[in-house]
Amino acid sequence: MTGLLRALIVDDEPLAIERLEVICSRLPDLEVVGTANDGAEAMHQIERLEPDLVLLDITMPSVDGIAVAARLARWDSPPAVVFVTAHDGFALEAFDLEAIDYVLKPVSPERLARAVARVASRRGERRRGGESQWLSELWVPHRESLLRLPVSEIDRIEAERD
Secondary structure (H helix, E strand, O other): OOOOOOEEEEOOOOHHHHHHHHHHHHOEEEEEEEOOOOOHHHHHHHHOOOOOOEEOOOOOOOOOHHHHHHHHHHHOOOEEEEEOOOOOHHHHHHHHOOOOHHHHHHHHHHHHHHHHHHHHHHHHHHHHHHOOOOOOOEEEEEEEEEEEEHHHOOOOOOOOOO
C-alpha cells in the first residue's frame, strides 16, 4: 500500500466510536481523520474530509448506514465502505452496495485489521486499473458470521430445494 488510509468512523454510540478509535490507532497504515454520530453528519464529513475508508454502523437515527452507502454508491469515486455493526441481517444489502467488508461487533483488532487490509488491497488494484469484470469472491453465511470465499477456490455450487 502506498500512504496511509484515511478513515472516518460513523456510529451513533460514543463508546463504539471510542473503541474503534483505539483499535484503529494500533493499525500502522490507518489514520482516523474524523467521526460522525449519524448518517447526515457522515455525509457532511465525507464531503469535507474526503476519507479513503468509512467504518460505518448500520442502525442509526435519521439517516442509517445503508442509506449512506447507497448515496456513496452513486459517486464516481466513493470512499471504501466497511460496515461495522451488531446486526448480521443486512449483509446481503450491504454487499449489493459494494461494501468491502462487514465486521460484526464486538470488533476484534485482528478482524478489523483484515478488513483494512482488504481496503488497502482494493485501493492498490484500483490505482493499477486491475479490477476484473468478473466476480472474484462470494460471501456465504456460516453459523453467526459470513465467510469470504475466493471464486478461484470453488469447484462446484449446489443448491438445496425445499
